[in-house]
Amino acid sequence: xxxxxxxxGYKLQVTELLFQGxxxxxxxxxxxxxxxxxxxxxxxxxVFTGLRGSVLGKRQLDIERTVRRLIQREAEYGLPGxxxxxxFFLSAAVRAWAEGMPxxxxxxxxxxxxx
Numbered sequence: 001x002x003x004x005x006x007x008x009g010y011k012l013q014v015t016e017l018l019f020q021g022x023x024x025x026x027x028x029x030x031x032x033x034x035x036x037x038x039x040x041x042x043x044x045x046x047v048f049t050g051l052r053g054s055v056l057g058k059r060q061l062d063i064e065r066t067v068r069r070l071i072q073r074e075a076e077y078g079l080p081g082x083x084x085x086x087x088f089f090l091s092a093a094v095r096a097w098a099e100g101m102p103x104x105x106x107x108x109x110x111x112x113x114x115x
Contacts, residue, residue, distance in 0.1 A: 010038050012083060013067050022063050029098040030056055034063060036094045037086035055091040 014035075017023050023031065033055060056063070064086055071083050093109035 012070055013038050013086075016066055016070060017063060020062070020066055022059060022066060026056075026059070029095055030059075032098050033088065033091045033094045034086070036090050037063075037088045038067075040087050040090055041084070042087050042089060055088060055095075060088060 017034070023034065026034065067083065067086055071081070071085065074081060074083055090110060093106045096109065097103065097106055
């Protein structure tokens with residue numbers, strides 16, 4: 001509960017990932033990748049290059065599976081869909097930024113506007 005008080009939006013996803021231990025041991029770069037995947041909303045026409053596939057290995061698959069279970073539970077209880085599946089398309093850009101690449105150079109990874 002104390003953690004959820006400090007999270008604006010995405011409380012269920014983050015709390016469940018914490019309870020499942022899926023955030024434990026991740027580097028700051030990898031945590032950045034996970035949190036961007038949770039909050040990012042892809043738009044039609046967005047272009048992505050760089051890392052493909054499961055950038056976090058089995059952990060990424062477990063994160064996706066955990067959030068999909070939340071989405072399924074939400075539907076089972078007839079709640080309006082407020083949870084979205086994580087989108088890992090910005091992983092290459094997030095990793096490059098975390099390693100020091102300036103924002104204006106990140107456009108080589110995506111057509112998404114900076115920020």
